[in-house]
Amino acid sequence: MLISFLVALYIRTIPKASVFLSNGFVRFGGNDPWYHLRNVESIVHNFPNILWFDAYTQYPSGTRQIFAPLFDLVLSSIIWILGFGNPDQDLIYKVCAYYPAFLGAIVVIPTYFVAKWLFDRRVGLLAALLIAIAPGQFLSRSMIGFNDHHIAETLLTTIVAMFLIMALKVGREHPFTFESIRAGKFAELRPALAYFILAGVSLGAYSLAWYGAVFFSFILGIYITVQHIIDHMHNRSTDYLAVGGVIIFGIALLMVLMVPNLSSRGLLIKGLFAGTIAFPIFTLISIELNKRDLKKYYYPISIASLSIVGIVFAKILSPSIYGLISSLASYFMRTGGGLTIAEASPLLSVGGQFSIAPFWGNFTTMGYISLIAIIYLGYEAFKKNNTPERTFLLVWTFMIIWAMLQQNRFAYYYSVNAAILSAYVGIKILDLAGWKDLLDEIKLKDKFDIKSIKIWPILSVLVILLVFMYPSYDMSMKQSQYTGGPNGYWIEASMWLDSNTPDPGLDYYESYETPAEGESYQYPDTAYGVMSWWDYGHWIEVIGHRIPNANPFQQGIGGRRNSIDEENKPGAATFFTAQSEEEATAVLEAVHPDPEKAGARYIVSDVEMATGKFYAMTAWTLDTADYYIPVQTDQGVQTVPGPRYFNSMESRLHIFDARGMEEYRMVHESPAGNSAETGYKNVYNALFEGNIPLENTGYVKIFEYVEGAQIVGEAPEGEDVTISVTILTNIGRTFVYSQSTVSDGTYSFTVPYSTLGPIEGETQFDTMPVGPYKISYGNVQEEVDVDERDVLDGNVIEV
Structure with a gap:
């Protein structure tokens, strides 16, 4: 685990020289990391107050805070503490630059536990190593200098998944029902309760780190609904799903409601609230159908019918709730200019044309291996009675793929799924090659005999190194040579x-x-x-x-x-x-x-x-x-x-x-x-x-947009009158500025350049005319100088 963490941190800090420039400038990557820096600087200077409204952008209206507060608030608090309440600019820049790389490296920890609790410890260790070297958007959004909340999204959703999986495992091993809780038998709930609470706190933290967090809440909602149906069809109690769902969504909702300035984020709040009431209703329907001994297939029909009726009533009685539903249905859709946003374009598209190159660039072989794992696990789930936690893995994975195909940005979510699924296949290959038997034999004999190693175990290790790991590591090393940002x-x-x-x-x-x-x-x-x-x-x-x-x-x-x-x-x-x-x-x-x-x-x-x-x-x-x-x-x-x-x-x-x-x-x-x-x-x-x-x-x-000085004069009617001047730019380049008109006895030109240089308190321009304007017509040529004040105020200059 430590090796995986250090490898991940090393890869992410390779291009530090392109962040900390030799002239002392610190260059953050991309666009949004600069606004996170803006937020952090504001919080540090006004600690712990958050910049809820920014008048320094989108002139002339300003804008309410676009980013959810947790990412910047945690980062600012770290900086404030390290700076003993008075951090200097250098400390702010350094911590902000290294923070995403640190978060990216931490992702190996929940990835390990998710894989371990889904499968076994070996899968967990391999998954941690695979996510450490994962390329693509997961890497680019956790590089040094890319100080954005995206990597926090991946980290927090993986932590949510980690605690939910453990809650499901413990809940399966220590079942509890509404009846037992009503009877005061809280000991049955206690083993799983802590994990449900931690999943709820993690979902709340995720909701406070990204306003689009309804995305993962939606995934959890789909899973809990699917699991309700599976459990009912197999004559199992769904009580644990109702209780767990209320705890997870309820805690997250309370955390969001505790931040008053988030009250306008209706989609997120409505989504969390819907989760707290929907899952108990699903369980009550299951209980009632079982009491009446009705056919099992009535349950999914009832859920579907209830959903349709709810949508119809929402459209008639509550436009806001109907808006929530329709927003979720089109959550990832972009049209028109929105398609020109790089991160919002479909994954399998380059320049509007279908291409699998982005899939390879984001996942290399892990992408294809993970698809093999999905097919196998899906087949296994169909043929066998799947565990709730593995069902969650499949639903989680399918939903991320659905989102990713519409907006490529969600590739940084799928990297975790790809690593876990690929690790599962990798360990299966090692087991098929005889490694499990070999290790059991070594344990039994309590010694290692090199003669006991056969060709298949060696080849299987080479497959893991050359097929599973090397392509990702090679791609990551290529992609980690640059950080982007302003040139x-x-x-x-x-x-x-x-x-x-x-x-x-x-x-x-x-x-x-x-x-x-x-x-x-x-x-x-x-x-x-x-x-x-x-x-x-x-x-x-x-x-x-x-x-x-x-x-x-x-x-x-x-x-x-x-x-x-x-x-x-x-x-x-x-x-x-x-x-x-x-x-x-x-x-x-x-x-x-x-x-x-x-x-x-x-x-x-x-x-x-x-x-x-x-x-x-x-x-x-x-x-x-x-x-x-x-x-x-x-x-x-x-x-x-x-x-x-x-x-x-x-x-x-x-x-x-x-x-x-x-x-x-x-x-x-x-x-x-x-x-x-x-x-x-x-x-x-x-x-x-x-x-x-x-x-x-x-x-x-x-x-610069200016009023322009108005130069007027007299010339014979019908004469072509020209005004011109040579402009010298600050890089030593020259070009001729000119205008022409036909005189009707008089002429008039509005010109934007001052020939006499800048004045105090206004633009200190370093691109300007090399001399006075020249006005010419027929055999006449006149010169005129223009003062900067004339240009700014739109004064009239008579020639």
Whole structure:
């Protein structure tokens, strides 16, 4: 067990150099780990108060706490204790980084006991070793730096399963009934009671660590229902299921109700409450049918009929309860833009096409071996009178597979099942090869004789090492070389935001007051939003200390959800797919409820948004047509960006550097990186007679939305008037900004760049004109400088 724990911890801490960077920056993986860091920092600074409302994201509304509190509260408490009540930032970062790796390694312990109590100690030890080296999402979500609640989900559900299995075993060995409890014979209940209580506490902890915990409660509910039917059909008492179910679900419900701010999580609370009343009803039906000596098959018919009647009555009398039922039926379904969320896509799918590659990447041989075990155990259950705990294993496994096939994220749950089931097959192979007899012989003789070992035991060990273990270990070692998270370009750009843009006027560590229901948070006048795609919202908030409009909770995206006929709501998707500057600005201003204010002051784009991720933006609007068009090339018909793409706001900003735009200016760009950018530019030049340089520009670009200074002057009617200036970016790149118009005796240009540099208290931009604007028409050329105040206030400059 210790070896399994240490192996698991070692694999998970291999890439620590990519977390603790040489420049002192600590890079957490993915997106949500950054928001957990946000929560932890807030709790530590306001210990033990939780950040129930965060005004520092989803501007201009803020958001109620999205994550369940237990994961962050436990982590914060550990940090607070280790720091003697005053931990420094270095301690916070280090503990947060190592915490998921530690939790991932701990999973070997309940996995061992689940397998041991289901089968035997040997299966438990092999299962612990297999889960220690398991690859895929189970590994990636417990790597150093991936400080997210997902690994806590796996740990806590395995602990729930562990205690439930023991409760079922003890309850079978020491049966109890309602009658014995009513008669005061609590001694019959006592052996199993502790395990039922511990299962309930564990389910409660799971429910407080993830708001989607109704998922595993649903699995337990399905199992208890199935076991009721099996027991009744075999003329066994179901009393233990009713009592155990009430204890488990009742304790979990009480734990959730003890946290007032969770009262809005109706689905979870209703699900737990349903469990506390449904199972006694199922048992009472069984008792009544037995009393009346009715046919056994009446029982499943009665349960099914009761369920149907309950759904019908719920639809008529209680929309909230019916909503719970329908929510469970479609719990894992995603449509439209939701399908672009990586963890929510189906498991056996790559780019929308069927593929078994993700199955191999998550489980290697364990995935296929576990399927063999399922078939064997299912056959055994059908032919024999299966034990309740093994029935639970099958129901648990089938339900996880069902969820996993719809959303690949649940692969990190199935890794435990795969390890246990594969270990069961592995020990069966060793027994068939003669290891059990060999060990019994060694015990009997009390000595080891190497001559007694034959070829089959040796081959069976090689099978375990080469087929069961090596593929997983090899895959894990490959996958553990990196941790993900923001690349250097995003780190640089986010830190630039923190240092070079005005303070939004909110204390980052403040305990914000939750606005009353139906009311909005009252931001100070100095507050503003930062518009980017939702993937990057937490980085902007936690690294950049600025307020994103959209975030990885899929808030602030806008667009449509169900039908193209819906209103295309303002948000990130509608802004970046807008087909003109005017349309984009209308979206930006519609984001804010105050017509005098815009929803964002800065726009942050990266090359992924301009290329691969652009389709995701269109998907969230449900209007994906014609952004990409088929074109005949030497290599055959290829799909390339079309006019609708190049007219989009994202393309205008990132591909064209906001050239010619009136109220948007680039203020900073990160160093360039290799990407598909030059390919997109080549298409534009080839198909639309463009002449933009085929170069990779800043990987991340920051733009500012400003009023723009209005430059007006006189010129002969009918003259083509042009205003232009060369822009020098902070990485030494230049491009020409220009606009043209036809004079009607006068001309007017709205320009976003200041030629005289930044001013105190405003954006400290490092991308700006190299000199004054040049206005030309006919043989006339004039120069004009523009002050930053003129740009910010929209002042008129007469030439």
